Amino acid sequence: MPRIPSPRTRHLAPVAALALALFISRLALAEPMKPVGAFEHHQDVGGPTLAGNAVYDPRAQTYTLSGAGPSAGDALEPLHFAWKKLEGDFIVQASVRFVGAAPPRRELGILVRDTLAGSSRYAAGSVHGDTLTALQYRASAGAASQVAVSSFHPTEIQLSRSGNRITFSAATFGESYKSVSQEIGLAREVSVGLFVASHEAGVAAQAVFSNVRVIIPAAPDFKPYRDYLGSHLEVLDVATGQREILHSEPGSIQAPNWARDDKLIYNSAAGMMYTYDIASGKVAELQTGAQRQNNNDHVLSFDGKMLALSNYAGEPRRSVAFILPVTGSEHPEQITSPEAGHTFLHGWSPDGKKLLFTGSRGGETGDHRNLWSVDVRTKVETALTPPGTLDDGAEYTPDGKHIYFNSVRTGTMQIWRMRADGSRPEQVTFDEYNDWFPHISPDGKWLVYIAFPADMDPWSHPFYRQCYIRLMPVSGGAPKTIGYIYGGQGSMNTPGWSPDGKRIAFVSNSKL
Numbered sequence: 001m002p003r004i005p006s007p008r009t010r011h012l013a014p015v016a017a018l019a020l021a022l023f024i025s026r027l028a029l030a031e032p033m034k035p036v037g038a039f040e041h042h043q044d045v046g047g048p049t050l051a052g053n054a055v056y057d058p059r060a061q062t063y064t065l066s067g068a069g070p071s072a073g074d075a076l077e078p079l080h081f082a083w084k085k086l087e088g089d090f091i092v093q094a095s096v097r098f099v100g101a102a103p104p105r106r107e108l109g110i111l112v113r114d115t116l117a118g119s120s121r122y123a124a125g126s127v128h129g130d131t132l133t134a135l136q137y138r139a140s141a142g143a144a145s146q147v148a149v150s151s152f153h154p155t156e157i158q159l160s161r162s163g164n165r166i167t168f169s170a171a172t173f174g175e176s177y178k179s180v181s182q183e184i185g186l187a188r189e190v191s192v193g194l195f196v197a198s199h200e201a202g203v204a205a206q207a208v209f210s211n212v213r214v215i216i217p218a219a220p221d222f223k224p225y226r227d228y229l230g231s232h233l234e235v236l237d238v239a240t241g242q243r244e245i246l247h248s249e250p251g252s253i254q255a256p257n258w259a260r261d262d263k264l265i266y267n268s269a270a271g272m273m274y275t276y277d278i279a280s281g282k283v284a285e286l287q288t289g290a291q292r293q294n295n296n297d298h299v300l301s302f303d304g305k306m307l308a309l310s311n312y313a314g315e316p317r318r319s320v321a322f323i324l325p326v327t328g329s330e331h332p333e334q335i336t337s338p339e340a341g342h343t344f345l346h347g348w349s350p351d352g353k354k355l356l357f358t359g360s361r362g363g364e365t366g367d368h369r370n371l372w373s374v375d376v377r378t379k380v381e382t383a384l385t386p387p388g389t390l391d392d393g394a395e396y397t398p399d400g401k402h403i404y405f406n407s408v409r410t411g412t413m414q415i416w417r418m419r420a421d422g423s424r425p426e427q428v429t430f431d432e433y434n435d436w437f438p439h440i441s442p443d444g445k446w447l448v449y450i451a452f453p454a455d456m457d458p459w460s461h462p463f464y465r466q467c468y469i470r471l472m473p474v475s476g477g478a479p480k481t482i483g484y485i486y487g488g489q490g491s492m493n494t495p496g497w498s499p500d501g502k503r504i505a506f507v508s509n510s511k512l
Contacts, residue, residue: 037063038214039082039193044068045116046077050204052196054082061244063209064099065108067196077118081111083193084214091160091215091466091486092192095173095241096127099206104129106205107197110159112166114187123184124195125159125168129205135168139184147180156211156241156484161186173241174480176468211243215486216511218464224489228252228269229464230512233276235503238448238471241482247276247283250512254490255296256505258498259326260304264505267294269490273309287328295319296490297344300326301352302398304499308355310345314338321345321355323376335374336381342369346437346494347395347403349420353377356394356403362387367459371405371422384422390459393437395495396420397444397474404428404438404447413458415449429479433468434458437492440474441501447472448482448504450492463489464509486510 033041037056042065044052050068057064067080092110106129113122122144123137131152138144147168154170158177161167166184169177194212198205218229233247233256252269256276259265264276265286271293273286288294288309297310297319306323309332313320321343324332336343340361347356354373361372361383370385371394384403385391394405400420407416410427413434418425429435433451440447451468452461469483469492485491485508496505 036082037061038084038212040084042080042082042193043116045079045081045195046118048078048080048198049201052080052204054080054194061210061212063194063212064206065194065196065209066204066206067198068202068204069105069198070201077197079107079111079195079197081116081191081193081195083111083113083191085189086192086214086216087189089160089162089217090192091158091213091217093156093158093211093213093215093484093486094194094209095156095211097155097208098129099208105199107195107199108205108207108209109195110157110168110193111195112159112161112186112190112192114190116191121184121186123159123166123168123182123186125157125170127154127157127170133170135166135180135182137166137182137184139182147182149178149180151175151178158484159192171481171484174482176481177484211241211484213486213508213510215509217486218509218511222464224463225269229509232508232510233264233266233505234508235278235498235505236469236483237503238446238482239502243483246278247281248512252490252509254507255298255493256496256507257298257300257307257494258496258505259300260499262498264496265298265300265307265326266507267296267298271295271312273298287330288322288324289330289332291322291332295344296493297346297357299345299348299355299494301348302350303352306348306352308335308345308348310343310357318342319344321357321374323355335376335379340381343374344369344392346393346405349373349396350398350400356384356396358392358394371403384418385425391416392461393493395438395440397440398442399444404440406436406438406449408458411458412454413452415447429472431479433470435470436461437494439492439495439497439504441497442499443501445474446501447474448492448497450488451481452488461489467491469504469506 036054042054048068052067109126111124114120133149134146136146151170155173156171158169167181169179230250231253256264256266262278291311293312309322310319318338319342321335322332344358389409391407415429438449465488468481470479472479492506
């Protein structure tokens with residue numbers, strides 16, 4: 001135990017007294033670190049009347065936090081805080097819910113602070129037990145402020161920092177985020193994490209945080225296709241939005257397909273193909289022979305027996321279609337020619353006789369590409385959409401009658417549908433986002449796609465943006481948001497539905 005200084009301390013010179021006070025403060029905080037999940041430590045802040053706690057469930061990938069009161073008003077203390085140190089920009093996401101029928105005077109959220117002292121500058125994305133959802137902050141000494149978010153009882157929250165701008169976003173599952181922002185000059189290194197608080201003395205509040213992601217985003221000046229972030233291979237329950245990280249790598253992996261034997265097949269940015277066995281967690285390279293420059297456009301046949309690859313080959317270097325057994329092969333069969341132009345695969349007909357691809361043919365240049373089919377046996381190609389625009393992501397419905405795709409032909413990137421022969425095209429989505437890569441569920445009833453922000457150039461498909469995964473009925477109806485992700489190029493380019501139609505696989509990103 002450190003020796004408590006005597007009252008004579010106050011007679012020391014002011015500088016010496018301050019140094020001694022800081023030393024004592026550090027001794028008081030020098031308790032053993034208590035890591036919990038992704039966070040370095042958890043502790044009470046502000047002296048609550050009851051001790052709080054934080055527990056991580058690695059199987060469910062959830063955090064349960066409890067924190068007590070009483071409230072200290074604008075100081076946002078007392079509370080229980082699970083935190084880690086971060087520098088620079090960050091994004092923290094979570095799905096949240098209170099536990100039990102405790103009084104409405106309780107609070108949960110995501111918190112960033114300069115220090116753990118009560119007077120510290122901070123910003124908090126805060127959800128209260130009543131209807132208040134707000135960005136609460138103390139930008140300097142004195143009273144704190146808040147900016148409300150028009151989202152009542154949200155289940156999905158996110159707090160991010162970009163430079164000095166702090167943004168709090170909130171939504172009820174199924175909706176898209178509503179956001180507020182504020183310039184707040186916090187320290188470069190801060191403590192960031194989850195918190196729970198009660199505003200009544202002797203009463204503890206409890207909350208569960210799932211889908212927790214601590215994301216270090218790409219630098220503003222990163223170079224696409226050269227500077228890569230790390231990757232999380234994830235699966236998502238389409239009914240509940242519950243996510244699970246299966247595997248993480250510090251490099252770029254992309255575009256998982258879901259095979260019949262519950263193996264996920266994906267490519268790396270380096271060009272190799274891999275399998276991830278869900279039951280064992282084992283990663284293995286998939287044999288593709290000399291084809292080792294594979295990109296993130298690959299697709300399984302409907303019967304699950306064959307895999308089609310887009311592999312860079314030839315001179316000039318262009319993406320070319322190959323097919324091989326799903327178990328791998330030293331000699332994949334080449335289907336298209338590099339001399340014809342790029343071939344980016346997206347679909348296989350239900351009868352296994354045709355492949356769908358986005359291609360540059362017949363004089364198409366730059367980003368202008370249209371949709372084609374190619375007969376696997378004869379190698380004969382057929383144009384399905386006219387030149388002069390960008391059509392992409394084509395995929396057959398399980399009955400083979402329609403093809404879904406995305407197109408920029410009406411100004412923004414939206415989802416379209418046409419007959420299998422390319423006739424009668426019609427627009428399917430009409431929202432404010434840029435919508436890419438429609439994937440039809442195995443029973444043909446549902447459509448998932450990735451939605452990029454409205455400010456994205458619809459002629460691009462960028463890496464490392466905040467995106468949504470959205471779900472809508474094939475029969476028509478309003479789409480809903482089921483995934484709130486940081487990703488983009490390579491996240492969901494290819495069909496990733498589980499064979500039972502209950503989950504989808506995708507890739508999210510962060511610097512790891």
